[in-house]
Amino acid sequence: MTMTPEQASWFSDIFGRLVANVDQVLLGKTFVVRLGFTALLSEGHLLLEDYPGTGKTSFARAIAQSVAGTSSRIQFTPDLLPGDITGVNIYDQGRAEFEYHPGPVFANIVLADEINRASPKTQSALLEVMEEQHVTVDGVTHDVASPFMVIATQNPIEQAGTYRLPEAQLDRFLMKASIGYPDHASTMRILEGSVVRSHENTLSPIVTAEVVTEMAQLARTVHVDPSINDYVGRLVEATRSLPEIRLGASVRGALALVRSSKTLAAASGRHYVIPDDVKSLAEPVLAHRLVVDPEAEFDGVTAASLMAQIILETPPPSDRQTAQ
Structure with missing residues (x-):
């Protein structure tokens, strides 16, 4: 079943x-x-690479409050264990038995x-739950809440005492x-409202967590024309052919780009994906x-600049091909 125009609206x-x-808390962003809500409604996770004090915790809390959901914060340190x-x-x-906490x-x-x-080892404790939305402890599987999203942060300027995230993660x-x-x-x-500390900001929920789950399922039904899939395929293949890139985007990356493009199309009031949806998400997704x-990298080349080059050099299909 394909999403209808009324459902898209x-x-x-x-x-x-x-x-x-959330704009009330994260001003001007x-x-x-x-992107955060696109990731949430695409049933994905978001990595924020940013400096301290830019509102990452407030952002996560505001998203949770907006969907009447729960939020938690895990401060990762070298002594953190997977069980934590x-x-x-x-x-x-x-009771003479083990109880799961x-x-x-x-x-x-x-x-x-x-x-x-x-x-x-501790980072890898998130891999199973991020992919399958459950954790396994001592052979017993426990499902996490729905919707579920991990917002992870890392500091780009402070590398001492850190462990670089592997490509698989x-x-x-x-x-x-x-x-x-x-x-x-x-x-x-922000300064005018400094009388209220950030953790004291409370947002009224817009929808329930159940509605968010329904929206995520609905986003899957957005129409994707074969020409759009071809465009995504060409973008991903281009990442594997540039000499500056040692490892290109995986098939998982291509699927993620299509999935998030569907959500962005629905967020724009359309029941079909257009090339601009793919172009706007290609850099943050790939x-x-x-x-x-x-x-x-030593010469100053970055993955973002290479993606910008790929997007520029890969011709998109015409919009008339994509609508249905």
Whole structure:
């Protein structure tokens, strides 16, 4: 079943209200907020590489409040253990049996703060739950809440005592983005409201968690023309042919780009994907999946600049082919 124009209009209306709600907290960052909700409604996860104090925790909390969901924050440190994330079984002497105590991963929105500060073993504790939305402890599987999204952060300027995320784990994130510092006008508005501390900001929920799950399922039904799939395929293949790129985007990356493009189309009030949806998401969805050749990286070449080059050099299909 394909999404109808009426369903697309309903989806777009709620998406706009969700973005406007979070915009009250994350001033002047509408594009990043839209990316966050696109990731949530695409049933994916978001990696934020940003400086301290740019509102990452407030962003995660605001998304959770907007969808009447729960949120948790895990501060990743070198001594953090996998059980501190997933939970552990503790022996109950009174009942003479083990009882499972859930970890902070059991929330709708999980903020994994400074994820690259924990050891690879601890980082890997998130892999199963990010992919399959459940955790396995001592052979027993426990489902997490729905909707479920991990918003992970890492500091781009402080590398001492950190563990670089392996490519396999980066590939689990639907998107990578950066909030960045606010512009002057937004800074003035933040300072004018400084009497209220950030953690005291409370947003009214726009929809329930059940509606978010319904929207995510509806986004899957957006029409994708074969020409759009061909365009996505050519973009992904181009990442594997540039000499500056040692490792190109995977098939998972191509699927992520199509999935998120469907959500963005619905958020724009359309029941079909157009090339502009793909173009606007190609960099945040694909760039972090690329491994740039060290020599090119030394010359200042970045994955984002290479993706911009690929988007520019890969001709999109005409819009008339994509509508139905």
